[in-house]
Structures are given as C-alpha cells and as structure tokens.
Amino acid sequence: MRVAKVDPWSVMKVSFLLAIALGICTVVAASVLWMVMDAMGVFSAVGGTISEATEGQQGGGFDLESFLSLPHVMTFTSVIAVINVVLATALATLGAFIYNLSAGFVGGVELTLAEDE
Template sequence: MAKADPWSVMKVSFLLSIALGICTIVAAAVLWMVMDAMGVFSTVGGTISEATGSNESNGFDLQAFLSLPNVLMFTSIIAVIDVVLATALATLGAFIYNLSAGFVGGVELTLAEDE
C-alpha cells in the first residue's frame, strides 16, 4: 500500500466515530438505568449525605447530581469531543503515513492461498 487517501480516511473515521459515540451514549444510559434499578444511587447518596450533612443542612445530594439528564449530557459532550478527535487523528495519521510511505515505499502486502 503506497498511499492512503486522507479524504477517504476522514470520511470512514467520522462514520465509525459517530457509531462509537452513539454506542457510548446508549451504554451510559443502560448502565445508569441498571444501577438506578439496583438502588446504588440511593444507597451511596444516603451515605454521602449523612457524612457531609450537619444539623442545619442535609449534605450533598448525589441523586440530583447524577440524574439521568446530567449523565447523558456529560456523555454526549464526551462523545462529540471523541468524534472530533478521532476523525482528526485518523486524518493526521493518513497524512503521516503518506509522508513516510514516500520515503520507504509503503507497506508490502503478500497474499497467500491456503492449500
């Protein structure tokens, strides 16, 4: 392989990054729902509010901080950043490969048939 077209690499990496971002958001939502159904947030939230509370206040409210909309918003921001970075790094990798392939001639691939 003597050259990788950066435009093709960018399109493919963008589509794969979008798919990975969607999978990340769905996985975060499913994980949050499972943990909420198991009562993890209420148990840990109660312990934290007891530890940080005083007579005048109830302490830190973990359930309000880790609500589903907050978790999905944070996950979406991370997924968008991942899409941009993965696309840029793959395109940059194609440019770097093309530069190095110009010096050394690329990668030689030999295909053999099983007998």
C-alpha cells in the first residue's frame, strides 16, 4: 500500500481539532499547577524574597503575587494556546502540501499491512 497523496483539507481539520484539544489541556494543566503552587505557598515565599531584594529606601519592591495572579496566568496561557492552535494548524497544512509535492517526485510512503491470523 502506498500513500501517494494526502488531502490538505483533511489534514487541516484533524490538526485543528488536535490543537484545540492540546490547548484545552494546556489551560487546564496551567490552572491546576497554579492552584497547587498557591496552596503550597510558593508564590508568597518567593514573592516575599523578591520584594525584599527589590525594595528601595521608600519601600515598594516588586510584587510577584499580583504579577502571577490566576487571571494573569490564565490570560497568558490562553493567548499561548490560541497561538499554538493557529500555528499547529498552519504548519500541518503546509506539511501536507510539502508532502504532496515530494510524493510526486519519490512516489510517497510505502506501507506494508498484515492481517492478524
């Protein structure tokens, strides 16, 4: 069996759905990781150290806890997930076009399938 051509439209649809699933997993994983780290007190411990290290004579060091709040982290993660969906879909579709061009020269990928007895 030989794969001589791949339909770019099908590749785009499948890669879009897989990228959406990966984006959802990324957002969920980031929120769970943030909640675990917040429950452990990581942000307050590190934030206190950074605030002490960056405060001047008038006080007011860098506030890490407000910078890494859950809404900020979820916004950043969502933006990264959307960019990932767009790029993954575009790259997979471009890969299908490139495969079709190269398969015209070399004949495609040959698969050997066997039945279970």
